[in-house]
Amino acid sequence: MALTEAGDDVTGGDGPRVLIVAVDGLDWGRLDRLIAEGRVPTIGRLRDEGASGLLRSIYPFRSPSVWTSIATGKTEEQHGVHDFLAPGREDRVVVPTSSNMRRVKAFWQILSENDRSVGVISWLVTWPAETVSGYMVSWNLLRLLTHDGRSDIDDDMVQRLAQAVYPPSVLEEIGEVATTTFRGLASADPASSDLGSCLGTAAFLDDPEVESLITGLARNYAGDVATLDMVRRLSSAHEVDVTAVYFRGLDLNCHTYWRFMEPESYQAGVSPEALETFAPVIECYYAKIDSIVGEVLKLWDDDTVVVLCSDHGFAGHRGYAGFEGDVAMGTDMHREDGVIIFSGPGIAVNGRIDGASVLDVTPTLLALVGLPVARDMEGRVLTQAFDPSLLAERPIRQIDTYETGDGWTEQDPIPSPVDEEIIETLRSLGYIK
Numbered sequence: 300m301a302l303t304e305a306g307d308d309v310t311g312g313d314g315p316r317v318l319i320v321a322v323d324g325l326d327w328g329r330l331d332r333l334i335a336e337g338r339v340p341t342i343g344r345l346r347d348e349g350a351s352g353l354l355r356s357i358y359p360f361r362s363p364s365v366w367t368s369i370a371t372g373k374t375e376e377q378h379g380v381h382d383f384l385a386p387g388r389e390d391r392v393v394v395p396t397s398s399n400m401r402r403v404k405a406f407w408q409i410l411s412e413n414d415r416s417v418g419v420i421s422w423l424v425t426w427p428a429e430t431v432s433g434y435m436v437s438w439n440l441l442r443l444l445t446h447d448g449r450s451d452i453d454d455d456m457v458q459r460l461a462q463a464v465y466p467p468s469v470l471e472e473i474g475e476v477a478t479t480t481f482r483g484l485a486s487a488d489p490a491s492s493d494l495g496s497c498l499g500t501a502a503f504l505d506d507p508e509v510e511s512l513i514t515g516l517a518r519n520y521a522g523d524v525a526t527l528d529m530v531r532r533l534s535s536a537h538e539v540d541v542t543a544v545y546f547r548g549l550d551l552n553c554h555t556y557w558r559f560m561e562p563e564s565y566q567a568g569v570s571p572e573a574l575e576t577f578a579p580v581i582e583c584y585y586a587k588i589d590s591i592v593g594e595v596l597k598l599w600d601d602d603t604v605v606v607l608c609s610d611h612g613f614a615g616h617r618g619y620a621g622f623e624g625d626v627a628m629g630t631d632m633h634r635e636d637g638v639i640i641f642s643g644p645g646i647a648v649n650g651r652i653d654g655a656s657v658l659d660v661t662p663t664l665l666a667l668v669g670l671p672v673a674r675d676m677e678g679r680v681l682t683q684a685f686d687p688s689l690l691a692e693r694p695i696r697q698i699d700t701y702e703t704g705d706g707w708t709e710q711d712p713i714p715s716p717v718d719e720e721i722i723e724t725l726r727s728l729g730y731i732k
């Protein structure tokens with residue numbers, strides 16, 4: 300199928316394979332220093348061998364909205380995804396925003412409708428999973444798999460699990476490995492796990508405050524490593540043109556552990572044991588994410604264009620827009636400048652990208668895979684990232700729109716069995732009261 304203006308042939312992919320690694324909350328401030336210290340060698344290499352810059356987010360920096368702008372090239376007003384939670388129209392019951400509420404096409408639909416295949420893993424606002432040419436894993440699949448009530452799975456739960464993946468066979472490919480990895484790491488003793496090096500020595504004392512914070516860190520890490528396991532399985536079972544994988548652990552950890560790294564910004568009391576234990580967590584987790592990104596990259600060859608991006612930067616202290624009071628909480632900890640790096644064939648070596656916005660990611664992706672950019676997208680193609688030879692070989696083309704106009708009507712969010720848990724997590728992060 301081809302969506303064209305007269306004379307445009309957009310069928311048949313001759314573009315490179317593309318791997319999008321999405322890391323929530325990744326920030327250049329910390330990254331640049333850790334690269335200089337040699338603690339994040341994979342991201343450092345991507346930066347040095349590719350083109351990079353700040354990626355401007357959209358206020359008020361709510362991750363579901365921003366990741367949807369990244370995936371569509373469109374603003375919140377256009378795509379209609381505002382926040383983690385959405386009220387139903389009739390009953391007003393608030394549940395996590397679901398994929399049917401997005402009013403415009405995401406890149407996975409545009410690619411699927413234009414002879415490109417795509418794999419999407421854990422991207423925000425992807426419940427229920429959408430039908431694509433390739434596969435999709437919803438962001439809440441891991442929670443569904445490791446839901447505490449899962450030991451007595453009923454028919455409803457089985458049906459709900461099937462809604463979290465596309466096609467349904469994906470569940471057999473990744474369900475068990477993701478569950479086993481998550482459970483193993485979430486309950487691991489920090490003294491013997493890879494997280495031991497992220498914690499101060501007081502982690503090994505008997506202290507209830509410290510223990511509950513360690514459990515949270517272990518769960519966040521378990522989520523990212525289980526996601527890596529899914530990528531391993533899915534990338535070996537499916538060949539697709541574009542793969543996108545989302546990691547959430549860094550942002551979750553920044554929300555919870557930043558106060559131990561910069562205690563002077565916080566008035567809330569922290570015990571000396573907790574301070575000593577968790578002060579190293581954030582920077583150590585940057586190194587963990589770097590090695591997870593490195594493991595993902597090993598699964599693709601050198602002919603792949605890698606796109607590393609974040610939805611916003613991160614700061615634990617005062618002085619940013621929207622900030623109220625002394626202690627930053629929730630989205631007040633997000634800051635405007637995120638990260639964008641492109642690396643691979645056709646990408647400018649050691650290139651600099653100026654003035655990039657989260658709205659530019661999808662138009663640039665379309666140009667990379669040889670599809671026209673839509674004029675109704677707010678973003679633009681980040682041509683600074685491209686080697687001039689790439690633009691000569693694959694000039695940027697445009698069409699008016701990829702929307703078909705009959706795809707979306709006002710819809711209620713679709714509930715899932717883990718909504719209560721998701722809402723509880725949002726509360727603990729300070730996103731909701």
Ligand SMILES: [Zn+2]
Binds near residue numbers: 324550
């Ligand atoms: Zn956040």
